[in-house]
Amino acid sequence: MIIIADVTIKDIAVAAGVSHPTVSKALNDAPGVNPETKRRILKLARQMNYVPNVAAKRLVNKKNRSFGFIWPKVEGLFFYHLCTALQKEALTRDIDVFVSMAEPAMALRNFNQHFIDFVLCWLFPNWIPSADFIKERERFKGEVTIIGGGRMDQCNTILIDRGKGVYDAVQYLAKIGHKRVAFVGEDTEKSQGYIKGMLKARMEYDPDYLITIVSTYYNGIEDSRKELYDKFTALWHSDHRPTALILDSQDSAFVMINILRDLDIQVPDDLSIICYDDIPELSIYPVPLTTCSPSISGIVDKVLTIYENFYEGKSSVKQPEEVILPELIVRESTVPG
Amino acid sequence: MIIIADVTIKDIAVAAGVSHPTVSKALNDAPGVNPETKRRILKLARQMNYVPNVAAKRLVNKKNRSFGFIWPKVEGLFFYHLCTALQKEALTRDIDVFVSMAEPAMALRNFNQHFIDFVLCWLFPNWIPSADFIKERERFKGEVTIIGGGRMDQCNTILIDRGKGVYDAVQYLAKIGHKRVAFVGEDTEKSQGYIKGMLKARMEYDPDYLITIVSTYYNGIEDSRKELYDKFTALWHSDHRPTALILDSQDSAFVMINILRDLDIQVPDDLSIICYDDIPELSIYPVPLTTCSPSISGIVDKVLTIYENFYEGKSSVKQPEEVILPELIVRESTVPG
DNA sequence: TTGAAAGCGCTACCAT
DNA sequence: ATGGTAGCGCTTTCAA
Numbered sequence A, B: 001m002i003i004i005a006d007v008t009i010k011d012i013a014v015a016a017g018v019s020h021p022t023v024s025k026a027l028n029d030a031p032g033v034n035p036e037t038k039r040r041i042l043k044l045a046r047q048m049n050y051v052p053n054v055a056a057k058r059l060v061n062k063k064n065r066s067f068g069f070i071w072p073k074v075e076g077l078f079f080y081h082l083c084t085a086l087q088k089e090a091l092t093r094d095i096d097v098f099v100s101m102a103e104p105a106m107a108l109r110n111f112n113q114h115f116i117d118f119v120l121c122w123l124f125p126n127w128i129p130s131a132d133f134i135k136e137r138e139r140f141k142g143e144v145t146i147i148g149g150g151r152m153d154q155c156n157t158i159l160i161d162r163g164k165g166v167y168d169a170v171q172y173l174a175k176i177g178h179k180r181v182a183f184v185g186e187d188t189e190k191s192q193g194y195i196k197g198m199l200k201a202r203m204e205y206d207p208d209y210l211i212t213i214v215s216t217y218y219n220g221i222e223d224s225r226k227e228l229y230d231k232f233t234a235l236w237h238s239d240h241r242p243t244a245l246i247l248d249s250q251d252s253a254f255v256m257i258n259i260l261r262d263l264d265i266q267v268p269d270d271l272s273i274i275c276y277d278d279i280p281e282l283s284i285y286p287v288p289l290t291t292c293s294p295s296i297s298g299i300v301d302k303v304l305t306i307y308e309n310f311y312e313g314k315s316s317v318k319q320p321e322e323v324i325l326p327e328l329i330v331r332e333s334t335v336p337g
Numbered sequence C: 001t002t003g004a005a006a007g008c009g010c011t012a013c014c015a016t
Numbered sequence D: 001a002t003g004g005t006a007g008c009g010c011t012t013t014c015a016a
Helices: A010-018 A022-028 A033-046 A053-059 A080-092 A105-111 A132-139 A162-175 A189-200 A221-236 A252-261 A281-283 A296-313 B009-016 B020-027 B035-047 B056-060 B078-092 B106-111 B131-139 B161-177 B187-200 B221-236 B250-262 B279-285 B295-313
Strands: A066-070 A096-100 A118-122 A141-146 A155-160 A181-185 A210-212 A245-248 A272-276 A290-293 A322-324 A327-329 B066-070 B096-100 B118-122 B143-147 B155-160 B181-185 B210-212 B244-247 B274-275 B291-293 B321-323 B327-329
Touching: A010 A022, A010 A033, A010 A210, A022 A033, A022 B221, A033 B321, A053 B056, A066 A080, A066 A105, A080 A096, A080 A296, A096 A105, A096 B106, A105 A132, A105 A322, A118 A296, A132 B161, A141 A296, A155 A296, A155 B020, A162 A181, A162 A245, A162 A272, A162 A290, A181 A189, A181 A252, A189 A210, A210 A221, A210 B250, A221 A252, A252 A272, A252 A281, A290 B009, A296 A322, A322 B221, B009 B020, B009 B035, B020 B035, B066 B078, B078 B096, B078 B295, B106 B131, B118 B279, B118 B295, B143 B210, B155 B295, B161 B181, B161 B187, B161 B244, B161 B274, B161 B291, B161 B327, B181 B187, B181 B221, B181 B250, B181 B321, B210 B221, B221 B250, B250 B274, B250 B279, B295 B321
Parallel strands: A066 A096, A066 A118, A118 A141, A141 A155, A155 A322, A181 A210, A181 A245, A245 A272, A272 A290, B066 B096, B066 B118, B118 B143, B143 B155, B155 B321, B181 B210, B181 B244, B244 B274, B274 B291
Antiparallel strands: A096 B096, A290 A327, B291 B327
8 A cells, every 4th residue: 555645734835935823823723823824824734735643633523423332232223314314404503423232331432442432322311320431421521311211420411211112112003992902012111101101091901901021132032032922922812901002112013013914913903002112114014003102313413413513612400301202103003993 | 338449550569579570471372481480480470360450451552352233223133143243252252342332433432441452343334434333443543444344544445245245145046947036135136147147147127126125224114015015026927026035124025025925925925035145043934044144153253253363563554455255045945947 | 670751743832 | 923942651772
């Protein structure tokens, strides 16, 4: 490979017959440079193909418009779509986005080393900061925003009221006449919201309606499917067959819809369905699914607003915390029950 | 926010009672440091939470064991799994991985600005370098490896012989007795491999067997599904109904398997199936799919080997180019025809 | 084996 | 308005 020595401000200084600090000022729109001199320097810089050395710049001062996202250790397409949306919007604002799939403390450290000064970290409600994470956050030059349920000192927080989202979904089903609503998913704030929603709506509740499973991520898809299949068929053939089903994630949806097909259960005629997470892939099912999901564009907006505040220096950890409420999007998988 | 000044090698030097060049040598495994001194310095560095300043390192032309991956603008889970595998293996080798979803030239520029000095870029065979990409590659301090079919001067290349992969898949089907094999997918090297394979195997070929579709990514899933549904049912009810089907991607698989269900076609009894791309999600189907796919761990190995060569300085753009051949993994979706 | 000094490209400060 | 100088954190050279 041919190595071409980079043009430096000193080279430009020589060519322009000025000193290198003057070139630096001209190039950085700093005050105190004769307009005529500045014009000459700028022109020369262009002609000579000058490219600033970011390492040298960085060694002297710090901030830059960059953004790091720490991808949680969770399968699924939601985060892919979030990243895509984030990248797209950040581009219009001239922010460089990087994604790390490393464990959070490590990711934060990597971002710090590489001068990324705003980090968004998706963490779940059961997360508690590890000693490493705390250390890295202290060392981190910029700002950290935690979204998804995790909390920590010195970090902005965006909560997602998943419980309320599912609660609302249950109320909607009640409103359109359903009496027996089941829930499939992990035991989280979502299942809690489901139970509260059932109580509030005075539905016919039976413990069998709450089908909790372990994430396919930990359990393997095959095993999850089998467990779910057994539990669900038992419920389906019982005397309290549900008329509607809430799926707590795209994860459970993929498996569950598959099971429904095997059992020849028609959606929505035999069973109405609401699925948490709204991603395009869900539309491969014959029936467009009613979903309950935090809006990706809403998340992106909120996060980039925090970013801009940080960049302007107006930043500080906010109280009260921001909360995002999942929205219900009614499509064809739900009918009056 | 509490600002804690970074600890530098000078701080360590003071603590260790040596000079900072000695610390530098110790930290970089350079020769000429008393083992005892070195041990002390290393321990101190750990205790003091020393993190090297990559900008300063870069200023003196040093590499920093970082790796950037440019995620192609394609939906699908394959790249997610690739990233995960890459991250995992890189961790064991102490390499920091960053992912960018920006357009390639922009991504390269961002990586350069942030001192990431090895970039892997997934690009398809029809890709031709944009002026911007060429410019950014020239400016880029480190090394660029292009994988997936794209090529460019000054870059390492890893090709994937998708055509041969599909060709081999056809030969396998021929070997187990199939006579009429159809193909569903985009018009790419894969469909070319399919045609060559059909000719070689002296199969009963009919143009109807080649069902080309536009990626769901550009077309929308609904439209793709409808188009595919029409074409396939026509073929299925013709007098030359296929006994086996090759799907060119997870993308077409998701849609096609859905269609097969609607038509009540049983896999593999009524139809054998081979799918390109081997990802865990495909296992949600009742029948484990026979797949034909570049091995993710193979890709990771190959790429990290190139990385290590680069890091050791033994690097140069290799000729001939490396080629990865997709592997056939026979599962239950194919039976003798 | 060790360390003093130079220098990478840049910006900040303070003279001029 | 301009430029000399110092210094960011690091590696390299070379003398001790």
